Amino acid sequence: MRYAQGGGLTAERRAFREQIRLDAGEMFAAGSDNAEVAKSLPRLSDELFVKLEAALALGAAAHGWPDERWTLARIRKLIGRMFHKSYTGPGVRLSLGWPSTTRARTSWSLPRDASTG
The missing domain is CATH 1.20.5 (Single alpha-helices involved in coiled-coils or other helix-helix interfaces)
Incomplete structure (x- = not known):
């Protein structure tokens, strides 16, 4: 495209x-x-961001965590593993486009659609 x-x-x-x-x-x-x-x-190119989105869609458990919750710390660690780039928690939040005022939820899970179970 x-x-x-x-x-x-x-x-x-x-x-x-x-x-x-x-x-x-x-x-x-x-x-x-x-x-x-x-x-x-932000330090991730569009191409790398697409790869990150695909990795996040696999779920946290697929990357070695004991549950499916994505926290800023886990996403930060995943970015480091995949791209050898260092981010802060707020940097991850900004890269994902999450508002900085949203602090009530510290983790999130991607919804599963019917095709992926």
């Missing part, structure tokens, strides 16, 4: 990427230099 067609990203991911672009533009307009803007950007 070509980039102009969304590059295979979900609508939510495309909206998230567009927001990043707009935020970076605002930072440049406010006088931020390249280093400041770069530090604020």
Whole structure:
């Protein structure tokens, strides 16, 4: 799929990427230099993010955890294992597009559809 067609990203991911672009533009307009803007950007490419989504869809147990709950710490560790990149908990939250104000739930499970059991 070509980039102009969304590059295979979900609508939510495309909206998230567009927001990043707009935020970076605002930072440049406010006088931020390249280093400041770069530090604020996510470190996973779209291609790697698609691979991460596929790995998350397999469930936490498939990656060695005793249950199916995904926590920020587990996702952070999975990113490190898969891509040799280091993230903080808030960095994982931002990369996934989760709002930083949502703190009531510290873990989540992907819903299983009928075809995967």
